[in-house]
Amino acid sequence: MDHFLYRDGILHAEDVALPDVAAFVGTPFYCYSTATLTRHFTLFDDALSWGPHLICFAMKSNSNQAILKVLAGLGAGMDVVSGGEYARAKAAGVPGERIVFSGVGKTRAEMRTALIGGIRQFNVESEPEMRALSDVAVSLGVHAPITVRVNPDVDAKTHEKISTGKSENKxxxxxxxxxxxxxxxxxxxxxxxxxxDVHIGSQLTELEPFELAYRKVADLTRALREDGHEILRLDLGGGLGIPYERTNEAPPLPTDYGALIQRTVGDLGCEVEIEPGRLISGNAGIMVSRVIYVKQGEDRKFLILDGAMNDLVRPSMYGAYHDIVPVVEPAAGTEYTKYDVVGPVCESGDTFAKAREMVPLSEDDLVAFRSAGAYGAVMSSEYNTRPLIPEVLVQGDQFAVIRQRPTFDEIINRDTIPAWL
Structure with missing residues (x-):
């Protein structure tokens, strides 16, 4: 469930009409719902209420400080994968004891920063990283709390580019x-x-891979305790998927996921950590774009938008599906037509959908890409010198711009021309 609904024929974000936002910030833009973020976090929190736990939001899905502040206010920790994400989490007011540092390539500088600034744990991924972290900690006169990320060789049955728990993965x-x-x-x-620590992938739509992985983790925990290790926490990763296509069967609910965790590792007496990202932020955000032209090709119609692959790269990178809906609700019985939905970037890959059945649209009409709150704005770029698009947060009948669109001058002035030129 999300809070993007038609009201009086106009798509709203909570109590805010999207055309009003478009008039204020221009298009394209991202828009997030506080109520949806809150609801999705609370679902996870309730699902793990049977025992001690910490929900660390996977910041790689959406790292805007306003989003982080909403979730931190609800009690969330943060899962970071870079020094930059660590700095963002701290800037958003998240204390170090609620930050988990993941990632396969942590540098010594990043380790030092986190040890000085405070950290709940490092999820280490290799022996060389482990040795480097020990060296840094010794130089600072501290001990670095760690889990070791184990690869259980479990097929997550997801897209190959977001599968992380098979033996062939890094x-x-x-x-x-x-x-x-x-x-x-x-x-x-x-x-x-x-x-x-274990994490087997993203956008999982079945519970079986989780169960296989968590049972292996439970057996390992017992063996490690026999070896004399004090295992206090189980970081079980994230990865629960969301329904990008409304016609598909819905993925498992957080309540089902929480019950599975209790069933597989609940008897070990460990604090459970999970790192959801997509399921918290994905359906909490949309991207709104405007039709520039409707172009008749040889054998198809092109819907050319002002949003592009640099703004939302998932369809180009993963072949990902996003539901694209008109901001003005179509009349009942309106016949659909097929469009290739594309952006203005000079790449054939700048295509959001092919032969997508949609209601007829015209120049200046607004459309919304649903389920764009995860891996949307964070993966955007300024390719073709296209400014990063604004992000907007809605709460009830209020909205605020939480990232401004930079001007061309601001983009160009970042370049430095050598003196010899």
Whole structure:
């Protein structure tokens, strides 16, 4: 469920009419719903109420500070994968003890920053990283709390580019070698082992892969405790999918996911950490764009929008589907027509949809890309010197611009011309 609904024939974000936002900020723009963010976080929180837990929002899905402040105010921690995301989390007021640092390529500088600024744990992914972290911690006279990310070799049954738990993927250490890796971690002077980490992928629409992975983690936890390690936390990652296509069967609910966690690892007495991103922010955001032209091709119609692949890259990168709806509600019984929905960037890949059945649209009509709150704005670029588009947050009948559209001068003036030119 989200809070983008038609009211009196106009698509609203909560109580705000989207044409009013478009008139204020121009198009294209991203728009987020506070009520939807709150609802989705609360679903996860309730689903894990059977035991101690922390929900760390996966910032890679949406890192705007206003979004982070909404979620932090609800009690969320943050899952970061770079020094920049760590800095954003701290700037949004998230304390270090609620920040988990993930990622396969943490640098010593990033480790040092997090150890000085405060960190809940590092999810380490290799022995070289583990040794580097120990060195940095020793140089600072502290112990770095760690989990080791294990790769359970479980097929997440998702897109190959967002699958992370198979043996062929770059993430984690093979679960078959986990005990020896933990033995080395315990012997390193700058580390303190606190738990186990696993994450098998994103946009999972079935629970079975989670169950297979979590049962392996439960067995490993028992074995590690036999080896003398104090395993206090289980970081079980994120990855629960959302229904991008409204006609598809809905993915499992957070309540089902929480019950599965309780069933597979609930008897271990560990604090559970999960790192949802897409399911919290995905349906909480849309991208609104305007029709520039309707072009008749040889055998198809092109709907040319002012939004482009640099604004929302998922369709070009993953072949991802986004529901595209008119901001003005069509009359009942309106016949559909087929469009190739494209942007103005000089790439054939700048295509959002092919032969998409939609109501007839004309120049200046507004359309909304649903389920664009995750991996939308964070993956955008200024390709073709197109400014990053505004982000807007709605709460009830209020809205605020939470990222401004830069001017051409601001973009161009970032360049520095050498003196010899």
């Amino acid at each position: 993430f984690g250490v093979p679960i078959s070698r986990a005990r020896e890796v933990y033995a080395e971690a315990a012997a390193l002077p700058g580390l303190k082992v606190v738990g186990v």
